[in-house]
Amino acid sequence: MTTDLLADWDVSPFAYDGITHDVYRSGDGPGVILIPELPGATPEVIALGERLVAVVHAHIPLLHKEKQTELARGVVAQGFADRDEVLERLGHLQTLRESK
Numbered sequence: 001m002t003t004d005l006l007a008d009w010d011v012s013p014f015a016y017d018g019i020t021h022d023v024y025r026s027g028d029g030p031g032v033i034l035i036p037e038l039p040g041a042t043p044e045v046i047a048l049g050e051r052l053v054a055v056v057h058a059h060i061p062l063l064h065k066e067k068q069t070e071l072a073r074g075v076v077a078q079g080f081a082d083r084d085e086v087l088e089r090l091g092h093l094q095t096l097r098e099s100k
Helices: 043-052 070-099
Strands: 010-015 021-025 031-033 058-059
Touching: 043 058
Parallel strands: 031 058
Antiparallel strands: 010 021, 021 058
16 A cells, blocks of 8 residues: 555645645655656655655655546556557657767
């Protein structure tokens, strides 16, 4: 569970315009907001946050529910489907850079 991985972080609610989200904070120094994409604060995102707190004061807002919705799963699946196209385009960009 995401919140178990953030047990050592401070948490407080942030509310605006009738919507409230928990925001986890840790570290010292300049503030950095780490905003997770769908499906949310995965263990990989939290691991990045743990690396950040060595040098900054990191904030991770939990914007999505713990459990993925069908929409979130669809978006993530589409992202994986588009991955090959993106990598192919990046390959074309690399080829263009090398030809200069």
